[in-house]
Amino acid sequence: MAEETIFTKIINGEIPADKIYEDDLCIAINDIAPRAPVHVLVIPKKPIPRLVDASEEDQAILGHLMLAAGEVARQQGVGDAFRLVVNNGADAGQTVFHLHLHIIGGTSFSEASLAGE
């Protein structure tokens, strides 16, 4: 059982967040420290720590996260131009060990790094 993260607490309603989307498998929240005009996190309700910790049984969840990200990006008005970023591991910049997709949009990608910074 993975250690409970801040995202699990948000999913469980134990701490507040700016939630903009929810379905059976995931939520989407506005990042608390946005690095672009649109910076949304798509978070599975299942607490998979890192992408590399996902297994075959998570295939449907992983596919669902991609579809949800597209839907949320459209809802946020950046459906034609956004990046999806997954930081896997501390050395790659992961700070919350509960898998999440960063939707980065509304910025000039020619001036943005791959991490959206």
Ligand code: AMP
């Ligand atoms: P990562 O570095 O890929 O693990 O991304 C974690 C992200 O979570 C960072 O962009 C943080 O700004 C964001 N974050 C941390 N705590 C919160 C929170 N309570 N609500 C929304 N976003 C958060």
